[in-house]
Amino acid sequence: xxxxxxxxxxxxxxxxxxxxxxxxxxxxxxxxxxxxxxxxxxxxxxxxxxxxxxxxxxxxxxxxxxxxxxxxxxxxxxxxxxxxxxxxxxxxxxxxxxxxxxxxxxxxxxxxxxxxxxxxxxxxx
Amino acid sequence: xxxxxxxxxxxxxxxxxxxxxxxxxxxxxxxxxxxxxxxxxxxxxxxxxxxxxxxxxxxxxxxxxxxxxxxxxxxxxxxxxxxxxxxxxxxxxxxxxxxxxxxxxxxxxxxxxxxxxxxxxxxxxxxxxxxxxxxxxxxxxxxxxxxxxxxxxxxxxxxxxxxxxxxxxxxxxxxxxxxxxxxxxxxxxxxxxxxxxxxxxxxxxxxxxxxxxxxxxxxxxxxxxxxxxxxxxxxxxxxxxxxxxxxxxxxxxxxxxxxxxxxxxxxxxxxxxxxxxxxxxxxxxxxxxxxxxxxxxxxxxxxxxxxxxxxxxxxxxxxxxxxxxxxxxxxxxxxxxxxxxxxxxxxxxxxxxxxxxxxxxxxxxxxxxxxxxxxxxxxxxxxxxxx
Numbered sequence: 181x182x183x184x185x186x187x188x189x190x191x192x193x194x195x196x197x198x199x200x201x202x203x204x205x206x207x208x209x210x211x212x213x214x215x216x217x218x219x220x221x222x223x224x225x226x227x228x229x230x231x232x233x234x235x236x237x238x239x240x241x242x243x244x245x246x247x248x249x250x251x252x253x254x255x256x257x258x259x260x261x262x263x264x265x266x267x268x269x270x271x272x273x274x275x276x277x278x279x280x281x282x283x284x285x286x287x288x289x290x291x292x293x294x295x296x297x298x299x300x301x302x303x304x305x
Numbered sequence: 306x307x308x309x310x311x312x313x314x315x316x317x318x319x320x321x322x323x324x325x326x327x328x329x330x331x332x333x334x335x336x337x338x339x340x341x342x343x344x345x346x347x348x349x350x351x352x353x354x355x356x357x358x359x360x361x362x363x364x365x366x367x368x369x370x371x372x373x374x375x376x377x378x379x380x381x382x383x384x385x386x387x388x389x390x391x392x393x394x395x396x397x398x399x400x401x402x403x404x405x406x407x408x409x410x411x412x413x414x415x416x417x418x419x420x421x422x423x424x425x426x427x428x429x430x431x432x433x434x435x436x437x438x439x440x441x442x443x444x445x446x447x448x449x450x451x452x453x454x455x456x457x458x459x460x461x462x463x464x465x466x467x468x469x470x471x472x473x474x475x476x477x478x479x480x481x482x483x484x485x486x487x488x489x490x491x492x493x494x495x496x497x498x499x500x501x502x503x504x505x506x507x508x509x510x511x512x513x514x515x516x517x518x519x520x521x522x523x524x525x526x527x528x529x530x531x532x533x534x535x536x537x538x539x540x541x542x543x544x545x546x547x548x549x550x551x552x553x554x555x556x557x558x559x560x561x562x563x564x565x566x567x568x569x570x571x572x573x574x575x576x577x578x579x580x581x582x583x584x585x586x587x588x589x590x591x592x593x594x595x596x597x598x599x600x601x602x603x604x605x606x607x608x609x610x611x612x613x614x615x616x617x618x619x620x621x622x623x624x625x626x627x628x629x630x631x632x633x634x635x636x637x638x639x640x641x642x643x644x645x646x647x648x649x650x651x652x653x654x655x656x657x658x659x660x661x662x663x664x665x666x667x668x669x670x671x672x673x674x675x676x677x678x679x680x681x682x683x684x685x686x687x688x689x690x691x692x
Contacts, residue, residue: 190311191419195399195427198318198418202395205322206388206555209368213551216369226376228448229546243456250622254463257630261470264637265426268477271641272648279645286634293630302626304619 249301260289318399318418325398329561330360336607343611370550375446378547382445387548387555390438394562397431400424401569402486403579403592416588417486424485425477428570429470432525435559436462439527439534439544442556446547454543457618458534462525464625469521471633475511475640476574485573492577506577513636515575517629519605522567524625526560529610533618568602569595 227234267274267282274281296302334349334356341348349356374383402417421427436459443455480488488507495502496509508515524531535543545556572578572595581594616624646653 190314191421193311194314194318194419195396195421197315198322198396198399199392201319202322202392203388205395206391209551210388213368213370213372217371217550219371221373223376225371225373228375228377228446229450229541230448231541243452247456247460250460250464253626254467257467258463258470261467261474264471264474265477265483268474268637269481269483271478271644272481275648276645279641282641283638286638290631290634297627302623304622 246304253296253301256289256292260286314418317416321398321401321403321418322395325395325562325565326558328565329558330364332561332565332603333363333557334360335603336610339604339607340611343608364554367551367554372550372552373547375448375547377447379445379447382441383547384552386438386442386445387552387559388438389441390435390559391555391562393431393434393438394559394566397428397563397566398569400427400485401566401573402489403595416592420484420486423483425473425483425488425570425574428566429466429473432469432563432567433462433466435563438556438559442548443544448547450541450546451544454534454540454546457540458527458544461527461531461533461621461625464622465521465524465531465629468517468625468629468633469525471630471637472514472518472521473574474637475514476507478637478640478644479507479510485570485578489573489578489580493580504577504580506575506580508575511575511636511640513632514640515571517633517636518571518575519602520624521629522571523606523609524621526563526567528560528564528606530613530615531621532615533621538615564603564606565599568599568606571602572598 263285264282267278271278337359338348338356349359352358352362374380399418400421402420439458439462440455443451443458446452476488477483480491482488482491492504492506494505496505503509527534534540535545540546545553548556576598577594578598579591579595581590581597
């Protein structure tokens with residue numbers, strides 16, 4: 181086991197500093213872009229891209245309800261993943277009890293998964 | 306020896322960040338060269354020797370381009386969405402360990418920026434935060450192609466994110482930690498198989514997880530053959546159709562940096578990271594081995610792009626939900642079971658092992674029979690009509 185080198189707070193501080201420096205690097209590049217680039221806006225340039233056709237009606241953000249189904253399935257299985265991660269880390273300490281517990285949890289979710297499959301929630305046509 | 310001042314840590318982090326950016330620039334050169342060779346072309350040759358100055362020329366050209374904003378766009382969101390994908394991609398590199406504590410110029414330096422105890426989760430989290438940049442940018446563009454591309458990206462990334470995360474659970478069971486340094490240290494132990502010593506790389510104990518991770522990683526970074534969000538034959542340029550100048554290049558940067566980070570991550574988790582001949586004697590060799598493994602991954606990405614046609618969207622979602630997800634759950638249960646037996650927690654009588662072996666052989670024989678059951682996935686693709 182490697183020794184603890186920095187405190188937890190310092191580690192997150194470094195992450196925060198990286199966030200700030202990445203953001204400032206991005207802003208710097210955008211500012212450079214602003215200085216170097218020409219700016220001659222016109223109505224044609226500001227129109228949405230339609231492969232050369234005139235844009236006759238504004239975009240309505242309507243989309244297939246399939247995306248909602250995927251989002252709901254995602255929530256279920258992502259929560260499962262969140263539950264599994266800590267279990268995996270302390271797996272050796274939990275022993276047989278933890279194993280049986282997690283197999284029944286995955287088994288229960290698997291029944292729901294098969295139900296969703298049979299209901300056609302996983303079909304994308 | 307380990308009271309490293311914060312400014313030094315930050316210098317390491319900042320160096321890693323800039324090396325990553327330079328690596329990203331030369332990744333585009335590498336991709337163009339390799340793709341060209343695979344298609345019997347030469348690739349960039351004019352700018353500098355072997356086209357080596359091409360990435361720099363591209364960057365300067367993009368800096369000099371006009372930054373167009375569609376009239377109907379949601380301006381603040383349109384401005385900041387590209388930065389989201391850029392920043393989240395870069396920050397992920399903070400937790401990748403490039404080595405232990407080494408002496409440079411008479412000073413002890415930690416070759417990692419941050420040793421988070423949730424390092425692996427951190428990379429997964431920031432990898433999926435990047436999709437906000439895609440969704441917000443596409444939504445704010447107020448244009449049809451970006452909107453469709455963004456929706457596709459969202460559904461694809463969340464589907465493959467589950468697979469990606471769950472594929473790593475086996476590694477976490479074996480290492481007992483989410484810290485990338487601990488995982489690395491665990492892989493530097495050696496296993497004795499009779500006369501030969503082999504490194505305890507997790508690719509050997511988790512081969513299924515490794516394959517699944519690699520597939521999911523390609524999908525997660527929206528690369529060919531899973532590049533549906535920017536399928537140029539269907540969606541113009543996909544989610545970044547309305548972007549130009551350097552805002553466009555942030556999407557490009559983000560995609561390539563994500564590729565590099567996810568390859569570094571895979572090398573660290575499965576391929577022993579900095580481990581390799583001589584890496585325990587000189588830290589430079591450790592970095593060399595890590596980068597060599599990463600370049601193998603990146604080459605694999607390009608190879609896929611040159612070889613495979615794009616998937617159809619229903620096939621893409623089908624692979625994630627119907628093939629990879631059950632496989633990855635099975636892998637978790639299987640790994641946990643083997644670990645339990647190996648720890649001596651569970652006593653299994655010999656006859657059970659024999660019964661299981663017979664059952665597995667029988668099942669294999671049944672499924673391999675001509676016209677037999679087999680996997681559900683190949684049968685499905687023929688059942689679905691055109692897109």
